Amino acid sequence: MDGGDRNTSALVADRIREELGRRRVTRQWLADEARISLSTLEKALAGQRPFSTATLVRIEETLGMALRETAADKRGSAAPDTLGAYTRAAVHWLENDYCTVRPSFETPGAIYAYRTRIAWDDAKGQLSFFEHDRADAPYAQRGDVALPHQSGHIYLSTREAGQFRLAILARPTIDGRLFGLLTTLQAAGGSRLVPVSCPLALVPLSACAPALGLVRPGEDDFAMLAAHLERIETEGFARLITASARAP
Numbered sequence: 001m002d003g004g005d006r007n008t009s010a011l012v013a014d015r016i017r018e019e020l021g022r023r024r025v026t027r028q029w030l031a032d033e034a035r036i037s038l039s040t041l042e043k044a045l046a047g048q049r050p051f052s053t054a055t056l057v058r059i060e061e062t063l064g065m066a067l068r069e070t071a072a073d074k075r076g077s078a079a080p081d082t083l084g085a086y087t088r089a090a091v092h093w094l095e096n097d098y099c100t101v102r103p104s105f106e107t108p109g110a111i112y113a114y115r116t117r118i119a120w121d122d123a124k125g126q127l128s129f130f131e132h133d134r135a136d137a138p139y140a141q142r143g144d145v146a147l148p149h150q151s152g153h154i155y156l157s158t159r160e161a162g163q164f165r166l167a168i169l170a171r172p173t174i175d176g177r178l179f180g181l182l183t184t185l186q187a188a189g190g191s192r193l194v195p196v197s198c199p200l201a202l203v204p205l206s207a208c209a210p211a212l213g214l215v216r217p218g219e220d221d222f223a224m225l226a227a228h229l230e231r232i233e234t235e236g237f238a239r240l241i242t243a244s245a246r247a248p
Helices: 003-023 027-034 038-045 053-063 071-076 088-094 222-234
Strands: 096-103 111-121 126-132 142-146 154-160 163-169 178-187 193-204 213-215
Touching: 003 027, 003 038, 003 053, 003 111, 003 126, 027 038, 027 053, 038 053, 088 111, 096 222, 111 222, 163 193, 178 222, 193 222
Parallel strands: none
Antiparallel strands: 096 111, 096 193, 111 126, 111 213, 126 142, 142 154, 154 163, 163 178, 178 193
């Protein structure tokens, strides 16, 4: 298998994993529906063997989508102007699995950690993000990644039925860590939702592998996770501005 074949198989594997996550179905389900062995599917997704044409045809029929685009076509495509008109080659460095860290909205003083994947979306021709391993799985987000040239900041936005959720992240550090702010809606009892903003850090999982979920003060990894959030203001990645309620 030459380099081009490996690149194509890797892109196809990424797309299949994304679809399984989006549809919340298992690899066993896909193997059964596509009439292929689970071992064959696992080895192809892990890059241990290429996808055969027959296997791809069956997977495409099962998922109802085309997967056999060439790697060259995908690398040459560009995102929409509204997202910064970037090409995949220009933003490949951002594709990664990250440990996402933010304060807990429900438990004062605690920290919430989960996995976010940023990857090229072949169907859209742009970077997209996908949240995984959230304790509150129904609230997991997915959306668009914008990289405007003017500011160099990174925007993760969710737009669904007129509602917006936005993360603004500063330029990455030398080790690929992203720091910024998240603005979203918090469930405040019943059907009431309240706008909230909080510090947000995305740390490559290769450099940070804590237990995911709710982490309370004194528990393992709390100090490490808290240190990421403290860097946001102390090192000037973002500012939280408030006004005094009292007149001067």
